[in-house]
Amino acid sequence: MSEPQVVASRYAPGAVDDAERRRLWRAALKWPMYAVAVMPVLLAAGWRLGQGQGLRVDQLLLFLLAAVLLLGWENLANDAYDADTGVDTQGKPHSVVQLTGRRDRVLQLAHGCLVLGLALMALVALRSSGAVLLLVLLCCGLGYLYQGPPFRLGYRGLGEPLCWLAFGPCATAAALLALAPAGAEGIPWGPALVLGSGPALATCLVLFCSHFHQVEEDAAHGKNSPVVRLGTRRAAALVPWFVAGALALQWAPVLLGWWPLSALLGAIGLPPARALIRLLGEEHHRPERIVGSKFLALRFQALNGFGLACGLAMAPWLAGLAGLVGR
Numbered sequence: 579m580s581e582p583q584v585v586a587s588r589y590a591p592g593a594v595d596d597a598e599r600r601r602l603w604r605a606a607l608k609w610p611m612y613a614v615a616v617m618p619v620l621l622a623a624g625w626r627l628g629q630g631q632g633l634r635v636d637q638l639l640l641f642l643l644a645a646v647l648l649l650g651w652e653n654l655a656n657d658a659y660d661a662d663t664g665v666d667t668q669g670k671p672h673s674v675v676q677l678t679g680r681r682d683r684v685l686q687l688a689h690g691c692l693v694l695g696l697a698l699m700a701l702v703a704l705r706s707s708g709a710v711l712l713l714v715l716l717c718c719g720l721g722y723l724y725q726g727p728p729f730r731l732g733y734r735g736l737g738e739p740l741c742w743l744a745f746g747p748c749a750t751a752a753a754l755l756a757l758a759p760a761g762a763e764g765i766p767w768g769p770a771l772v773l774g775s776g777p778a779l780a781t782c783l784v785l786f787c788s789h790f791h792q793v794e795e796d797a798a799h800g801k802n803s804p805v806v807r808l809g810t811r812r813a814a815a816l817v818p819w820f821v822a823g824a825l826a827l828q829w830a831p832v833l834l835g836w837w838p839l840s841a842l843l844g845a846i847g848l849p850p851a852r853a854l855i856r857l858l859g860e861e862h863h864r865p866e867r868i869v870g871s872k873f874l875a876l877r878f879q880a881l882n883g884f885g886l887a888c889g890l891a892m893a894p895w896l897a898g899l900a901g902l903v904g905r
Contacts, residue, residue, distance in 0.1 A: 610876055610880075614784065615645040615649035616646065617781070617879070618750045618777075619638060619642060619645060619757070621750060621777060621886065621887050622750060622754045623891070624886065624887030625754070625887075625890050626754075626758075628894065630894055634756075634757050637705060637706060640701060641756050641757075644695045644702065646695075647691045648691070648696070648717075648718065651689070651691040651695060651718075654691065655722075658681050659726055661681045703756075705760060706758060706762065709765050710756050713752035717745075717749050720744040721740075724736075724741070732801070735806075735807055737803065738785055742775075742782050745774070745782075746774040746777070747778075748770075749774070750769075750773050754770055772831055772836070775827045776825065776828035776844075777879070777883045777886065780879040780883065783821070783875045783878070783879065784875045784879050786813070787874070789813075790805055790858065790865070791865040793805055794865075810862040811862055814862040815859075817854060817858055821851045821854075824882065825844070825848075828841065828842075829842065837890065840893050843888055843889030844883070844886035846884075846885040847881035847885060848878075850874045850877035851878040853874055
């Protein structure tokens with residue numbers, strides 16, 4: 579086969595020891611990243627429970643599985659499309675294409691994840707509202723605009739806004755509809771915007787931090803990420819604002835009386851956020867020291883989102899407990 583269907587694998591059997599190859603495959607699977615995929619529906623579940631509304635557990639599980647498959651498509655397709663530009667040749671040894679040398683097979687697997695994920699979302703939509711599938715297709719379209727040819731908007735520094743739209747109001751609205759009683763009409767843009775904006779900004783921080791350790795490689799291959807455009811020092815100075823913005827968007831509904839005080843539980847994400855700010859503030863110019871910064875950002879995103887979802891869900895129980903104590 580001709581390029582780019584088959585590419586030379588830098589990690590063919592015998593090229594590295596088994597322990598190193600296992601480490602690279604664990605990095606390639608990116609299992610912690612799937613906290614990003616499941617967060618919108620977990621937030622929707624927490625919000626519904628906090629409102630005293632019913633929760634359709636079967637729909638929740640189907641949505642979770644479909645979301646994981648769709649993020650698998652995005653990750654695998656991103657590896658395949660980046661192989662075409664060569665951006666991962668030096669800076670990403672755990673690229674699935676680099677590990678296997680088979681760009682065509684990786685893209686086939688990505689398409690399989692996409693088809694299966696959309697099929698499950700179609701089932702969710704049949705059991706709730708057709709708008710669920712339309713919203714998920716919109717999210718997938720935003721994902722393709724980010725990475726796929728000929729658009730590659732991530733190479734123009736637009737990845738973070740696309741990420742916010744997809745994982746924020748669009749995915750959250752789809753999740754709220756999926757968990758609502760069958761036949762619900764209208765897209766809940768208002769609740770989705772309030773609920774999804776802060777956690778989606780935390781998700782954008784994960785993407786933003788993934789650029790720091792590969793600035794030279796990205797710039798050499800025309801990938802003008804925000805970190806490439808700003809430089810690592812100025813980009814690192816924005817990280818506290820990402821964290822503050824994510825928390826402010828979650829705390830504002832509490833201050834306005836829309837959410838209970840227990841929603842502040844999202845603050846459990848602050849320790850990794852502080853560690854991230856300190857790391858990038860001190861070591862932003864040393865790629866070998868900050869290669870794991872995106873995982874600190876991911877820990878903040880996961881703890882913050884799970885804390886918010888749990889805080890919202892616990893509100894009726896805490897109110898009942900307070901009532902018992904007050905008698």
